[in-house]
Amino acid sequence: MTVRMDQLSWVEYERRVRKDAPVVFLPCGATEQHGPHLPLGTDALLASALCEDVAGKIGGLVAPALSYGYKSQPKCGGGNHFCGTTSLDGQTLISLVRDAVREFARHGVTRLVLVDGHYENQWFVTEGILLAMRELGKDSQLEVMRLEHWDFCTEQTLASVFPDGFPGFALEHAAVIETSLMLHYLPNLVRIDLIPDEPPADFPPYDMYPTRTDWVPASGVLSSAKGSTAAKGAQMAADITQGIAAAVRKEFKL
């Protein structure tokens, strides 16, 4: 039985929503450069794959991913000057999320989780949720969880994945975490042979506009993905999916 909403008929979807009050997951991705070795759809693909795993564990459903996200920034996604990166204005993403949340509430969904796979989306997704909640009013029974999936990697796992010490999520764009997760979920979309071996990017504590494109490695990779393996991906995917499942069970009292 599929967890993908887009593969269910409305009759089946309604039956499940009415009967089970399932958790609905909305993956929030992007179309964004991820170096020469990962595909442009990485953020939506990973967020969707993780959501499907969690939904499978807890009887949830996964809505179609938001495939376009907020503008890539140099220090977290390489910047919006790359060819292929296809981004939305902030207000567009806010409206997209607001409309989707409003509709899930109309369906009778009471447990909604927005799983963000693109760091730059975070605040616009938050605003979209808040606008929808304001519109729905105090009597709405909808509760919404919002998260970035990588935050559920445990310290033990990070210590294991980064034997030389975890440098933090800041430069993890198209690097070991995302590459390993892709090797776990969608290995045939990874060109392991093309992973660049550049030193980590070094950014100052400020941003400049127009983008100083020379701050960003030409590959778009902010720190090396060398050392990525499917096994590491599996380990992190286990953390993330178990972590989200536990959070969902706790907060939604499943």
Add this chain to the structure above:
Amino acid sequence: MTVRMDQLSWVEYERRVRKDAPVVFLPCGATEQHGPHLPLGTDALLASALCEDVAGKIGGLVAPALSYGYKSQPKCGGGNHFCGTTSLDGQTLISLVRDAVREFARHGVTRLVLVDGHYENQWFVTEGILLAMRELGKDSQLEVMRLEHWDFCTEQTLASVFPDGFPGFALEHAAVIETSLMLHYLPNLVRIDLIPDEPPADFPPYDMYPTRTDWVPASGVLSSAKGSTAAKGAQMAADITQGIAAAVRKEFKL
């Protein structure tokens, strides 16, 4: 070699855009009830499948589909009161299209085709294109084609698919055309056993708000999908993909 943009790295995407000036296809779908026998994702799934076929023929690329569309209307999509139908406000869809077109222009794409698989999207997609074109200005080299895919079925095919006479596209929601195309492309998502056998809906020449839900069959199917077959789907898919390919070759001088 894949035609799916989300499966390409930015390096490969850029290489192809620079070298081939490929046609980029943007499927515009919806998450909308399609009766008890077709999945909620039908419009995006079909538009994507058709785009991939056309792109394969002409060396094009297919961007990630817009998975959410404008509000379903009773007379063309059953209405927005169905559970599972998940729709956007008009301005949200306008902005989404505007932003995407603007970004493809930034990439250097000069040939863009928006393939609409959800009738209600049409005018908001048009406005999104027009806003982007105005912003890009007269010096832009981008040309955009916009179409609904079913309009490329030939009269001969329609005569063959509907031996009792083609009643027109108006009631073809979740009916023979979409069901046959799904049987051709994604048969395992079709529940042929659940096709309702209701008479065609009969609508007056006006709309009422709030929606008169009793105008719409409870199944959401506006005319029967009985008689749908994968062979009919293949025949129509051939028409549509050849028709779009020919149109693209002609207009973009390929």
Add this chain to the structure above:
Amino acid sequence: MTVRMDQLSWVEYERRVRKDAPVVFLPCGATEQHGPHLPLGTDALLASALCEDVAGKIGGLVAPALSYGYKSQPKCGGGNHFCGTTSLDGQTLISLVRDAVREFARHGVTRLVLVDGHYENQWFVTEGILLAMRELGKDSQLEVMRLEHWDFCTEQTLASVFPDGFPGFALEHAAVIETSLMLHYLPNLVRIDLIPDEPPADFPPYDMYPTRTDWVPASGVLSSAKGSTAAKGAQMAADITQGIAAAVRKEFKL
């Protein structure tokens, strides 16, 4: 006694709204080229004239027309590149309709009909109504009908008006229907001597942006208005006004 809201004092308007719960008609027009023989205001003028006729039959009222509409498209109105065509952005028209509907609800109007005389307006008018209804909430007593007036021509009349067979509404811009209706209602604004005698335009099943202006006859007329007469106009006006009156009586239980 006038049916025109703009000619009534607020005292008289209020008296009628409170006493009779009259149907209020809002004509939705455009300022758009209609060939060399019809005036730029054709869509608003005709929609207003028809509304006044219907209102006269059923004791309704006619609000001031929306004189500007959505952007003319090549295949239905000739395109927005003509001098004189004066169009609104989609969001502007949506907001205009939303605001008007909200205000009629505040007046205590419960029966509102938006009569569209410009094909391109349709979806933005729909969205404006939907936004207003959402804002008004479920307790509102307002019901809204929306229609394009030409859809009320009967088959018999079309057979009579087009003795060689009715080619469909698609190319009827500034052609026999609109010209005949203008000859019926406002003959002194028609330059019958200037009707072009061009063959019908032939459009492919897609749109191109920027507009391929060479697809559109230089006159702006999509099919010939030759054969237009006031008598045909009277016959169609009778159909339309009787048809709308009947629809209104049925749906609003007058």
Add this chain to the structure above:
Amino acid sequence: MTVRMDQLSWVEYERRVRKDAPVVFLPCGATEQHGPHLPLGTDALLASALCEDVAGKIGGLVAPALSYGYKSQPKCGGGNHFCGTTSLDGQTLISLVRDAVREFARHGVTRLVLVDGHYENQWFVTEGILLAMRELGKDSQLEVMRLEHWDFCTEQTLASVFPDGFPGFALEHAAVIETSLMLHYLPNLVRIDLIPDEPPADFPPYDMYPTRTDWVPASGVLSSAKGSTAAKGAQMAADITQGIAAAVRKEFKL
């Protein structure tokens, strides 16, 4: 030969725009209570009538009026709580004006005059013009004049119309100026017998929200229209039309 744009064909309109660079007038009205003796359409009707007179003098053209305006305020228009008053949100009016100005520029119009007949419109009309001018850019040849028509009454005329002293424009809503102008232009829409004889409203130097409806006379008339005559209307209309004509000649170098 008509000056009304909506009565001209696009061919004739274009011919005149290309040949004469005529001044185009856009009347900005409202649908707003004007007491028991004047119709709801007063502001648009008067602004249009005055524009037609000026256009006749100087070979100009008059575009269809904006028939809906910004929300009536207690101290200038009686307030937006009256039945029949049908108002727009500020952003809607801004967008409407912006879109219209943009389109006249596209036509090749270089001399545009927005004639405001509804005090509350003023700032939103201004913003609409400014947004259009910013979008058109510095190379645009369009020049725009904006005015309220009553400001062209001369002191001599005001002294004559108000023999007891002109109390200022502030309370002149549905009072002597508008009633006299209507008696001049559209006497059959004036119910002289219903003019209320109330003392002038007395407002404090602040506004309260929600509207203190008890500040406003129940009739909606802010000061008495007693003493209105068609002759006074003719005298003021002469001032206004000559004044605008002179201003236009001067500023547009006709």
Add this chain to the structure above:
Amino acid sequence: MTVRMDQLSWVEYERRVRKDAPVVFLPCGATEQHGPHLPLGTDALLASALCEDVAGKIGGLVAPALSYGYKSQPKCGGGNHFCGTTSLDGQTLISLVRDAVREFARHGVTRLVLVDGHYENQWFVTEGILLAMRELGKDSQLEVMRLEHWDFCTEQTLASVFPDGFPGFALEHAAVIETSLMLHYLPNLVRIDLIPDEPPADFPPYDMYPTRTDWVPASGVLSSAKGSTAAKGAQMAADITQGIAAAVRKEFKL
């Protein structure tokens, strides 16, 4: 004890709001040229100072001023072409006011006064209040007063401040009233030696766009500030603060 909200902790603010239902004042200013002798912040500084005085009298609180306002217009503020004038689009100011009013209502504030110190703000502030009130709905207990502070100068004071006759508020930008008020409140920000001695500007009864910058004195001062004194400022400040205090007591039943 301070009246400035930005100097209070939330605990103290909440305590006062809960206990005293204090009047909250929101000064609405601008960053706008005020001639060579007054600072760019004049409008916000004066509105804030006056609010603090009134709040001191009646136990009110003063929220942080809106420091940026609507676009300066030639005839009231010199025009938006001056260097240093830093203005907002109309919709931005509308939204800013709407959001602030919404938040004060959430705090439990029931008595709110928007004190405008920049003439051009007036209508956008009004619309912001109206949008917030509509959103808050009929059950909200919030009442809002809106005013321009100079309107509280008494006739006696104006006669005294302008011994040669008060020419009206129209040209009082950076002139005697504002300069005297600044000499009263913030004398060290006034360069009395730089007051230009130009004749009053003379404007026609219409506006032109693009701005006719030659209509405006190069100094930005619309009439001379000669004769400004701190004593006059004190006299006007007394009028204004007593007038607002009296209005607030009356309308909010303190």
Add this chain to the structure above:
Amino acid sequence: MTVRMDQLSWVEYERRVRKDAPVVFLPCGATEQHGPHLPLGTDALLASALCEDVAGKIGGLVAPALSYGYKSQPKCGGGNHFCGTTSLDGQTLISLVRDAVREFARHGVTRLVLVDGHYENQWFVTEGILLAMRELGKDSQLEVMRLEHWDFCTEQTLASVFPDGFPGFALEHAAVIETSLMLHYLPNLVRIDLIPDEPPADFPPYDMYPTRTDWVPASGVLSSAKGSTAAKGAQMAADITQGIAAAVRKEFKL
């Protein structure tokens, strides 16, 4: 000589902009609860004070602060449910920043720094800058820096300020950094006696909507401000102002 733009006349401002091409600083604050010991205006007050210090060092100017910011979030600012916190919708803040940046560009400013003192503002400020830059176009000479001021504290200073180890910026709302900076800049606004002694808040790696207010300490302080001193504030202020000055000199080639 003041660095505050609101205290300069436009003549002096223009003179400096033309002559020196000074760096203009725009402090971005908020009106937000900061515990029982810090005032609601903390974010704007600190950002302004730091900007003034930097401007003094390098001959820059400081524009009036944005006093209202984006909605406080539980995990960084305590949440938007506190009384006194007065927040803007995302789009409002985006527009505010866009308009301000556009105006500074019109002034001829080429070096602009937005100094954010409220973590939640970050992405909306970014979007506002990006929208302005897109509108200004590629020929604009404006360069913009954006930063959060605390990011310029050096590791040495943090080690000294937090002798038990710096726990990271995440919980530093109304805690040691902000309290010490306020003790340095505005000690009379700090109620050191009211600093709560609560353990640090402990948040899960996700957000819930509606806000789980029981996650947040009732005081609004996310970790204790005990140990705050003016000396620590001075040390951090030195880091921040020197760091920003150095960054500005480097990037703007002063």
